[in-house]
Amino acid sequence: MNCCQMMGMHKGDMMQWHQKLMEKFKAQNDELEKLVSDMNAATGDKKMDAMATVINKMMEQRKTWYADMEAHHQKMMDWMKNKMGKTPMTGGTAASPQ
Secondary structure (H helix, E strand, C coil): CCHHHHCCCCHHHHHHHHHHHHHHHHHHHHHHHHHHHHHHHCCHHHHHHHHHHHHHHHHHHHHHHHHHHHHHHHHHHHHHHHHHCECCCCCCECCCCC
């Protein structure tokens, strides 16, 4: 059983979720490419400002990615606790982990 089956997602739902994720990643990459292009064209103090903008955008995207993955992981963990009555990592029950 894969994670999508465990969370009650059908193949079509998973494909749609994955497609949205890929579109989000592409949009983020496009945004970074534009910022890096601007940074590379800049000179003097404007180059330093552009570098800071790139670094801040990368950090923002990383935080968003981490939050999205954490939410997905939590959904899987909650499903396992509810359907199996066990915590996945320890094998104990949700009420009394081992």
